[in-house]
Amino acid sequence: MAMNSKGLLEFGTEVFHSLGRGSFFIDGPIFSKLKYFVTCHHQNIEYILKTNFSNFPTAADSDAWKVQRRIAHTSFTASEFKDLLSNMSSKVVEEKLLPLLAHVAENESTIDLQEVCSRFAFDINMNAVFGVHENYLSTELPSKDLAEATAKVQEAILYRHIMPMFLWKLMRLFNIGWERETTKAFKIIDAQLYHLISQKRKHLLQGIKSFDLFNNISSLPNKNDEKFLRDSMLSLFFAGKDAIASGLIWFFWLVLSTPAVETKILEELKLLFSSKKRQLLETHEWPYVFDARDLGRLVYLHAAICESLRLYLAVPLNSITVLKEVVLPDGNLVTPGVQIIVSNYSVERMPWIWGEDCLEFKPERWIDDDGLLIRHENMSKFVTFNLGPRTCLGKDMAFTQIKAVVTTVLFNFEVEVLEGQYIFPKPAITLHMEKGLNVKLQKRVI
Numbered sequence: 001m002a003m004n005s006k007g008l009l010e011f012g013t014e015v016f017h018s019l020g021r022g023s024f025f026i027d028g029p030i031f032s033k034l035k036y037f038v039t040c041h042h043q044n045i046e047y048i049l050k051t052n053f054s055n056f057p058t059a060a061d062s063d064a065w066k067v068q069r070r071i072a073h074t075s076f077t078a079s080e081f082k083d084l085l086s087n088m089s090s091k092v093v094e095e096k097l098l099p100l101l102a103h104v105a106e107n108e109s110t111i112d113l114q115e116v117c118s119r120f121a122f123d124i125n126m127n128a129v130f131g132v133h134e135n136y137l138s139t140e141l142p143s144k145d146l147a148e149a150t151a152k153v154q155e156a157i158l159y160r161h162i163m164p165m166f167l168w169k170l171m172r173l174f175n176i177g178w179e180r181e182t183t184k185a186f187k188i189i190d191a192q193l194y195h196l197i198s199q200k201r202k203h204l205l206q207g208i209k210s211f212d213l214f215n216n217i218s219s220l221p222n223k224n225d226e227k228f229l230r231d232s233m234l235s236l237f238f239a240g241k242d243a244i245a246s247g248l249i250w251f252f253w254l255v256l257s258t259p260a261v262e263t264k265i266l267e268e269l270k271l272l273f274s275s276k277k278r279q280l281l282e283t284h285e286w287p288y289v290f291d292a293r294d295l296g297r298l299v300y301l302h303a304a305i306c307e308s309l310r311l312y313l314a315v316p317l318n319s320i321t322v323l324k325e326v327v328l329p330d331g332n333l334v335t336p337g338v339q340i341i342v343s344n345y346s347v348e349r350m351p352w353i354w355g356e357d358c359l360e361f362k363p364e365r366w367i368d369d370d371g372l373l374i375r376h377e378n379m380s381k382f383v384t385f386n387l388g389p390r391t392c393l394g395k396d397m398a399f400t401q402i403k404a405v406v407t408t409v410l411f412n413f414e415v416e417v418l419e420g421q422y423i424f425p426k427p428a429i430t431l432h433m434e435k436g437l438n439v440k441l442q443k444r445v446i
């Protein structure tokens with residue numbers, strides 16, 4: 001696994017293919033007692049994540065997680081917060097993303113679209129989680145310590161998953177390798193997060209209200225536990241930021257390399273645009289930004305996003321432990337001490353789960369004969385947003401944000417992917433591109 005870590009996901013998928021089944025055991029490195037059970041069998045996954053959830057804890061399942069989930073759940077289900085996030089997405093798109101892209105188009109320069117997506121995700125999540133307005137998307141593309149430090153930590157987490165614990169603990173002890181980088185990154189994160197927490201407390205004392213996930217910090221059970229607050233903020237920040245950046249960039253890559261899909265999305269948008277124009281009895285100057293409520297009705301766009309999230313899901317692997325010995329639905333016995341690796345990436349790429357055309361980017365598979373959306377989302381074979389008690393809480397928000405960005409970009413710009421680029425997933429806990437996606441932009445005239 002270490003040797004194949006660059007192409008770990010593809011490697012695992014090929015092994016499933018060659019075995020012709022959805023699970024296999026693998027021994028950990030020599031001298032470690034590690035044993036992995038790798039699975040993409042969707043009934044196993046449903047059993048592990050949903051039906052018998054309590055027997056399969058992940059590193060993050062703790063009392064603190066339960067409180068964090070409660071905080072997030074309360075906010076995400078409140079319509080006030082949903083509206084706020086939705087308006088915030090439109091605002092960031094209109095006031096920050098569009099000017100940056102217009103600047104690139106005017107200067108006929110090139111830009112790494114992955115960098116743009118990450119910057120968008122950073123800005124929007126700083127706003128949602130901490131109530132802070134950043135300008136990471138400004139035309140100077142400023143560097144931000146916090147953004148770079150969080151990216152470093154994300155990378156290191158993957159190595160902690162695939163490396164025997166004694167090895168990374170040894171690296172930590174001697175302060176070398178990734179562990180050294182991680183310690184440095186955490187110092188930066190800590191300094192900034194503790195500063196944000198103390199600012200929030202000050203604002204509360206002064207009666208200044210903020211509209212973010214931690215606006216009711218004083219009512220939290222662990223409100224005086226700084227470390228708990230830091231961890232909660234950080235995990236919510238990570239949850240939204242990286243997944244959105246990943247969802248966006250793979251969508252762009254798939255759509256831009258499949259012209260027929262791009263044309264259909266544009267046709268749907270043009271129809272919506274002309275219906276709005278008639279209603280408003282006015283002409284719109286370039287650029288045009290769609291209303292989030294109208295985008296929610298577009299079937300083909302939704303299908304295309306689901307399809308890209310199926311092929312390139314933000315969280316490709318899930319690492320889970322076993323409490324009590326149990327036989328899984330595929331007949332394999334797992335015992336305490338075995339590390340289960342759920343390969344979400346492979347689930348979506350198995351012909352016996354999604355059909356022989358599983359590797360094709362086909363939004364049509366999400367639309368029925370009556371032109372309505374097929375809700376694969378509710379089935380265990382679409383694992384992009386996880387299943388069971390740890391299901392993503394920001395799923396609706398994710399669709400809103402992705403729709404706001406991709407419609408604005410595709411409708412207002414002709415995006416050309418530069419030739420000769422190496423497009424491959426980067427080894428990290430969230431699925432990003434190894435070397436980004438360089439593009440040229442031109443204003444699109446509708």
Ligand code: HEM
Pocket residue numbers: 065069072128236239240241243244247309313314315318383384385386389390391392393394395397398401
């Ligand atoms: C395409 C975008 C997204 C995808 C694919 C995605 C996927 C996921 C997945 C797989 C998990 C489970 C992680 C685990 O426990 O192993 C998760 C959890 C979570 N997601 Fe998302 N997510 C997305 C966007 C968002 C956004 C935009 C937000 C917030 C604004 C968000 C908030 C959360 C939260 C709060 C959890 C934690 C749930 C828990 O720990 O119980 N997600 N997401």
